[in-house]
Amino acid sequence: MKHNVFPKDGLPVFVLFKAMSGLSDKEITNLILRNTERNMELFKLLLPSIEQCVDLNIQSEINALEFIGRRITLSKETTKHPASIAYDVIYNSVLTHVPVVNDSFYAKMFYLAFMVRRLLLSHIDPDNHIDNRDFYGNKRLELAGSLIGLVFEDAFKRYNSSIMV
Numbered sequence: 001m002k003h004n005v006f007p008k009d010g011l012p013v014f015v016l017f018k019a020m021s022g023l024s025d026k027e028i029t030n031l032i033l034r035n036t037e038r039n040m041e042l043f044k045l046l047l048p049s050i051e052q053c054v055d056l057n058i059q060s061e062i063n064a065l066e067f068i069g070r071r072i073t074l075s076k077e078t079t080k081h082p083a084s085i086a087y088d089v090i091y092n093s094v095l096t097h098v099p100v101v102n103d104s105f106y107a108k109m110f111y112l113a114f115m116v117r118r119l120l121l122s123h124i125d126p127d128n129h130i131d132n133r134d135f136y137g138n139k140r141l142e143l144a145g146s147l148i149g150l151v152f153e154d155a156f157k158r159y160n161s162s163i164m165v
Helices: 011-020 025-033 041-056 061-071 080-093 106-126 144-162
Strands: none
Touching: 011 025, 011 041, 011 080, 011 106, 011 144, 025 106, 041 106, 061 080, 061 144, 080 144
16 A cells, blocks of 8 residues: 655644644644754744644644544555554654654654754754765765665565555
């Protein structure tokens, strides 16, 4: 079963945070801001995402999962609940290099908060917060064997999920 995970009109980041954690807007904001010296500037940039979440009436984890599940288009008709589809996509397709331990998305959520914070800081001050991608220390070298193993693992997971349906 193939998922079109990325809708053309995007997904508010707060909806994804709520789907992964069920935290309140204040808790998610605190997780992203982390008491940086530029909290007000960062909060002003986060505000549209919070307002979208309020406008869409997404207040809980199940609301967020259902919203995401309805926006994911499937190649085949399915009887699965939209929240279940969204959970599977977040579990298997979002930040795949970050492990899910005991069905908890906290590691993914903390990494996403780190990425959002870095993105907002680079928007405010591009000179101080953008990494040099050409710097050798920022390079990740992986050998062919481990890359083939990752491709096989992904294909095997998809094969197993298509058999289970």
